[in-house]
Amino acid sequence: MRHKQRQALDSIIVTAEQMRQIEGRIFAAGMPVAALMEKAAILTAHSIQELYPLSQVSRVGILVGPGHNGGDALVIARELHLQGYNICLYCPFSQLKELTQYHANYANSLGICSYEDIELLEHCELIIDGLFGFGLTRPLTGIIVEAITILNEWNIPVISIDIPSGLHTDTGEVLGIAIKATYTLCLGLWKPIFFQDQALEYIGEARRIDFGIPVKDVRAIVAKPFPLQILTKTLAKEFLPLPRPLITHKYKQGRLLLICGSYRYAGGAILTGLGARASGVGMLSMSVPESLKPLLVSHLPEALIIECPETKTGAIAGLSPLASDFDQYDIVACGPGLTQEATNIVENILSVPLPLILDADGLNILAQRVMVSGLSRRVAPTILTPHLGEFKRLFPHIADPGGDRITAVKRAAQESGAIILLKGARTAIADPHGTVWLIPESTPALARGGSGDVLTGLIGGLVAQNSGTQEILSRGVATAAWWHAQAGILAAQERTELGVDAFTLSSYLHRVGAGF
Numbered sequence: 001m002r003h004k005q006r007q008a009l010d011s012i013i014v015t016a017e018q019m020r021q022i023e024g025r026i027f028a029a030g031m032p033v034a035a036l037m038e039k040a041a042i043l044t045a046h047s048i049q050e051l052y053p054l055s056q057v058s059r060v061g062i063l064v065g066p067g068h069n070g071g072d073a074l075v076i077a078r079e080l081h082l083q084g085y086n087i088c089l090y091c092p093f094s095q096l097k098e099l100t101q102y103h104a105n106y107a108n109s110l111g112i113c114s115y116e117d118i119e120l121l122e123h124c125e126l127i128i129d130g131l132f133g134f135g136l137t138r139p140l141t142g143i144i145v146e147a148i149t150i151l152n153e154w155n156i157p158v159i160s161i162d163i164p165s166g167l168h169t170d171t172g173e174v175l176g177i178a179i180k181a182t183y184t185l186c187l188g189l190w191k192p193i194f195f196q197d198q199a200l201e202y203i204g205e206a207r208r209i210d211f212g213i214p215v216k217d218v219r220a221i222v223a224k225p226f227p228l229q230i231l232t233k234t235l236a237k238e239f240l241p242l243p244r245p246l247i248t249h250k251y252k253q254g255r256l257l258l259i260c261g262s263y264r265y266a267g268g269a270i271l272t273g274l275g276a277r278a279s280g281v282g283m284l285s286m287s288v289p290e291s292l293k294p295l296l297v298s299h300l301p302e303a304l305i306i307e308c309p310e311t312k313t314g315a316i317a318g319l320s321p322l323a324s325d326f327d328q329y330d331i332v333a334c335g336p337g338l339t340q341e342a343t344n345i346v347e348n349i350l351s352v353p354l355p356l357i358l359d360a361d362g363l364n365i366l367a368q369r370v371m372v373s374g375l376s377r378r379v380a381p382t383i384l385t386p387h388l389g390e391f392k393r394l395f396p397h398i399a400d401p402g403g404d405r406i407t408a409v410k411r412a413a414q415e416s417g418a419i420i421l422l423k424g425a426r427t428a429i430a431d432p433h434g435t436v437w438l439i440p441e442s443t444p445a446l447a448r449g450g451s452g453d454v455l456t457g458l459i460g461g462l463v464a465q466n467s468g469t470q471e472i473l474s475r476g477v478a479t480a481a482w483w484h485a486q487a488g489i490l491a492a493q494e495r496t497e498l499g500v501d502a503f504t505l506s507s508y509l510h511r512v513g514a515g516f
């Protein structure tokens with residue numbers, strides 16, 4: 001039980017302020033500050049030794065800041081020195097926090113050399129960055145900016161302690177300049193920075209050092225449902241409808257209606273259908289322009305293809321009666337490949353009392369008609385799946401989603417009353433109640449036409465099998481995004497990042513579930 005609770009810490013993200021409060025509770029309960037630093041820094045030193053053993057690297061430069069990030073750096077310096085590494089400190093600050101000063105004095109007494117000139121570390125084979133951690137709030141200036149500029153030009157691996165110095169812990173914003181790390185060893189609990197796209201190129205590979213923060217202190221500060229959560233493999237596994245119940249039938253395993261495609265974008269409809277197919281959904285129906293029916297039947301023989309009247313240019317002109325019998329479906333997904341001609345389809349579908357996913361042209365039409373504010377009046381939940389450009393068109397007043405994406409997606413969900421999935425290197429999913437799910441890994445291989453269509457079908461098919469409250473729905477959306485990303489990673493490993501076209505991606509989806 002206790003092990004399971006500790007494992008739950010893998011999926012929690014805390015802000016800098018929450019981390020400070022958690023730390024505050026631990027200190028107030030009697031844990032000495034120095035002891036907590038010692039625990040965190042010794043485990044960090046062990047990780048560093050694993051990554052760069054003495055047999056491979058001996059000269060290590062360690063950057064020491066004025067606060068407790070610098071204190072951690074000095075404990076690591078002492079430990080690595082005692083293990084036989086050749087340590088040089090870069091310590092440009094004259095004023096250090098008290099505990100940091102003690103460690104500086106002790107390092108000095110051990111004969112570890114310390115410089116105020118960064119150039120003297122140029123011959124090191126590894127740099128440890130302990131300049132600033134979550135205490136940095138104002139932009140860096142002066143000699144620190146010069147030092148980081150020089151350091152970023154060297155071709156020496158860098159390990160950042162807690163976060164790369166110069167980044168804002170919550171937003172991932174660069175405060176003047178920031179260190180580009182090879183690895184970042186996050187102390188204790190994940191922070192938002194690790195899931196902000198703008199910070200990723202500075203973080204390198206991220207690992208969390210669990211130094212035994214009591215679960216009860218985390219729970220006391222971060223209430224359930226946790227506002228920021230990582231969709232881990234464990235959580236994804238819990239949600240996937242595997243294994244299926246022994247006694248079931250197709251109508252019990254989810255009934256999904258896709259409304260998609262046009263003469264111009266016929267492929268989008270196929271890809272959406274393939275994404276839905278991979279979800280294992282019990283009954284897939286697809287409304288497409290009538291001239292596309294033979295094509296869709298040949299690609300998705302198991303689906304019920306419903307032909308709809310079409311415009312002169314081959315867009316859906318209206319839904320046929322079969323597609324309008326909404327009692328037959330658990331959920332509707334609408335948008336991929338529709339073209340902007342299908343305005344009335346999108347307008348009408350909004351009044352259907354079923355959970356609704358809108359993507360691609362569904363979103364463009366919504367933005368054009370300024371209909372986002374009406375979403376909160378829908379009787380069933382709405383799910384929007386924009387990429388950055390679509391997000392900006394839908395929510396032009398929400399500041400710079402390319403910056404602090406987590407806050408932006410959260411605001412968009414709260415304002416619109418919809419579940420919003422903002423696509424990116426770290427896709428974020430927010431529900432109107434304030435929960436944000438983050439997808440911890442992905443691949444640039446997915447930045448490719450059609451991969452979003454596959455996702456829409458997959459979300460629809462997965463959610464159709466698990467419909468319920470908005471909380472369950474947003475977790476389903478997040479699980480589908482995780483699944484999609486994992487399939488991309490798997491396909492890229494086997495075929496390189498260039499080999500993951502959307503059709504291929506859809507054929508890797510089932511392999512993610514097979515790996516459980």
Ligand SMILES: NC(=O)C1=CN([C@@H]2O[C@H](COP(=O)(O)OP(=O)(O)OC[C@H]3O[C@@H](n4cnc5c(N)ncnc54)[C@H](O)[C@@H]3O)[C@@H](O)[C@H]2O)[C@H](O)CC1
Nearest residue numbers: 023037040067068069132133134135136138139140162188
């Ligand atoms: N709870 C934990 O996980 C533990 C964290 N530890 C480490 O402590 C740091 C946070 O330490 P803190 O002293 O609060 O802050 P920083 O070290 O990040 O630095 C703040 C320090 O820097 C000064 N400062 C702020 N901005 C600037 C600036 N622009 N220029 C110059 N100086 C600036 C500020 O006045 C402070 O003095 C955390 O990241 C962990 O590494 C513990 O060691 C273990 C437990």
Ligand SMILES: [K+]
Nearest residue numbers: 132161163165
């Ligand atoms: K740091």
